[in-house]
Amino acid sequence: MRRPMVAGNWKMNGNREMAGNLISEIDRGLSVELATSVEVLVCPPYVLLESTGALCSDTPMKLGAQNLDIHESGAFTGEISGPMLLDCGCEYVIVGHSERRALFGDTDELVGIKTRAAFEKGLVPIVCVGETQEEREKGVMANVVSRQLEAVFSETQGNVFPKALVAYEPVWAIGTGLTASEAQAQEVHALIRERLSQVSAEAADSTRILYGGSVKPENAEGLFGQPDIDGGLIGGASLHAQDFIDIISAAKS
Numbered sequence: 001m002r003r004p005m006v007a008g009n010w011k012m013n014g015n016r017e018m019a020g021n022l023i024s025e026i027d028r029g030l031s032v033e034l035a036t037s038v039e040v041l042v043c044p045p046y047v048l049l050e051s052t053g054a055l056c057s058d059t060p061m062k063l064g065a066q067n068l069d070i071h072e073s074g075a076f077t078g079e080i081s082g083p084m085l086l087d088c089g090c091e092y093v094i095v096g097h098s099e100r101r102a103l104f105g106d107t108d109e110l111v112g113i114k115t116r117a118a119f120e121k122g123l124v125p126i127v128c129v130g131e132t133q134e135e136r137e138k139g140v141m142a143n144v145v146s147r148q149l150e151a152v153f154s155e156t157q158g159n160v161f162p163k164a165l166v167a168y169e170p171v172w173a174i175g176t177g178l179t180a181s182e183a184q185a186q187e188v189h190a191l192i193r194e195r196l197s198q199v200s201a202e203a204a205d206s207t208r209i210l211y212g213g214s215v216k217p218e219n220a221e222g223l224f225g226q227p228d229i230d231g232g233l234i235g236g237a238s239l240h241a242q243d244f245i246d247i248i249s250a251a252k253s
């Protein structure tokens, strides 16, 4: 039985005041029953990790980061390492978000190395994969998602799964208001699970695969009701407490 997760990716948004209000509002909406059945994660920007982690410590919410550097320490100005994230109270880290792939040069290989670095340091990676609109139109969606996963398998020998999570985030659905239909999302999640079976039956059965891309309270239940969708990675809607709570409620089985 895979416990669903709903993770909020705040991207480069927020300040301490906003984080304080958001965390306390979300916490008020999280009943014990809801928090028991759904794992809830927030991923604020680096500078808010420590203060947000302190706010989360009396709540069921867990803390994750949005990225990490592959090195442990040293002359890498502006970068943040896995051990630093652990020291701030992070349990999870997002790797290979499409914005990092498109804007900051995170190649498939680098995403694989980041996944390994995170796992070796004791963080749970949430590995993002997904095709662009152009790739979907060309009919190469399956090749792209498989290639992105293969790079992670080859850098980690796959042994990060089933602890690590995969997030399927079609690039054309992120922040655009366009959402993959339930059938489109389920098709790719099933493909990802099939690829995970190359690693092991346990990886295929137990790895949680999140869907991300304009998830809203209105579409969450239908998406999360699909057999291979185990919750969501939420951008914009995670900045609105009531929307985030409604999305979490939709993940409750």
Ligand code: PEP
Residues within 6 Å of the ligand: 009, 011, 169, 173, 174, 175, 176, 177, 212, 213, 214, 215, 233, 234, 235, 236, 237
């Ligand atoms: C994301 O950034 O991972 C994301 C899914 O964003 P949004 O929900 O805003 O599309």
